[in-house]
Amino acid sequence: MDESKTILVTGGTGLVGEAIKQLVTSQKRTNEKWVFVSSKDANLCDLDQTRELFKKHKPTHVIHLAAKVGGLFDNMSNNLDFLKDNLHINDNVLQASYENGVKKVVSCLSTCIFPDKTSYPIDETMVHNGPPHNSNFGYSHAKRMVDVMNKAYHEKYGCQFTSVIPCNVFGPHDNYNLKSGHVIPALIRKFFDVIQTGGTQFTVYGSGKPLRQFIYSKDLAKLFVWVLFEYNEIEPIILAVDESDEVTIKQVAEEILKAYNYKGELIFDTSKADGQYKKTASNSKLRKYLPDFEFTSFDSAVKDSVEWYQKNHATARN
Template identity: 35%
Template sequence: MDKDSLIYVAGHKGLVGSAIKRQLLKLGYNNLVYRKSSELDLRDANAVNQFFNEERIDYVFLAAAKVGGIVANNEYPADFIRDNLLIQSNVIDAACRYNVKKLLFLGSTCIYPKYAPQPMKEEYLLTGALEPTNEPYAIAKIAGIKMCESYNRQYGTKFISVMPTNLYGPNDNFDLETSHVLPALMRKFHEAKVNKKREVEIWGTGSPRREFLYSDDLADACVYLMNIYEESAIVNIGVGEDISIKDLALKIKEVVGFEGELVFNTDKPDGTPRKLVDVTKLTGLGWKASTLLDEGLRKAYNWYLKNVEVKNLNV
């Protein structure tokens, strides 16, 4: 990408999109375009085509998506599959129609089978059944991957797909009903500390293992791959290490400064037993994550205090 290329960051207000925006500006890419969802509904094909026709965009980072944790995926499966299929189909098709030079599609490691061998290699896609709790979301993301591959094959486009592991960082979703495990735990511990509670309930047994990547590291990898990678085959983005939910909770408890006890509600679902991605391909391409989990948790909690907690106090 040239520094003056017109770059569209779809989903620039979210966890991933805002990190990509920060990274692009940091590297001197100043010709950026973005729209709030209230200004451009990416589920509306006519609106998307009109936007691409008017802007004549060079590069697209497709970070816009309907996302959520176990609760949200269980409660709103139709919304997750419908909205994500519409968003990615409209943007990918318009990118082809209006001659975008390159598009990067952000998938998710939930595309891999529930019982995939660990760590999960890119070739494990479509080799087994998915985790039922987020199957509609995963199927939408798989469709996005296959759409990029198909457009490359039929139309000669340069659309690449990356599969980030579990993410956290600035602009994360801290809503306890719809968030992922890390921000949900951070908020639970913080509120328990403020309200002087003696314990915090954690869903499941605490035994599942997860990998966590700081959002600014993901953004760095995405811009790096946009500049050097041109194959249709997907690329995992992660740190190559995982941690149990129990140990993660203990780390967050320490960062927040909560002094009570952890109580595990084993009536609640654990989800996939383990999710760790194989990052051999990514490291072979010359990129490696730089933010350690302890450092990332401190940064994320500081952001929470300055943004989410301040808002709550001012309501």
């Protein structure tokens, strides 16, 4: 008989947490208790509150999603805050996990941690090869330190702490705040607002030329659960769609327009910053483990995401 597990998911009411909750609920998994917590349950920047949270739930496993996150312009304006808050959150979660004998922790990083000046595609061996892009260096350095701490905890205590590096994530339950949201939810929200007011033009900041890989949150949820129970390396693993699925921001905007059936004019404001031009990530390590994993097509995932927001915009994180 399998030993019972209690899986604590920090940041459990966010984009990825909600996708994981939907997945494990639909699967009716046995001998597993899943606990999804948010900032309302504890301030993870505070070590005492973090310890109390772990004492209350007694997790055997942790998926660590909680972070201070934001979009390009929010990061550019607040690098110090992103650095300090994320350093505190990650340090406290891993310390509490160690103190409570948690068997495994999977933390969530981001492809923005990779060096700005690098060769492509980037892979797991290149995380610390140079400084990240200056636009979000605070967040990026804080996330890099999770990888360093994972290795240090394993070296000193034998802890099974690892991390995943997803490409850009989107889907239902995203953050649609125009200041702090990432590109797809921000555009979904902006398009919605324009359509509601009968606008005939829509403006996207930047040139539309930067390239990105996007992973649907429901696909990422499946991969997170696989990593938690099947992936046994301390070294991080990139969770990304194939390189051939990379799209431009212009293509993203056009796909969202299509999902809304919007016939207005699309304009790009080139006076606004583009951010990093590309950060193409290799998923070859993932493909060695899961060669047949099928990702949801981008157009279908965008359509689902737009439809979810149309139905839930009044209660979504706006």
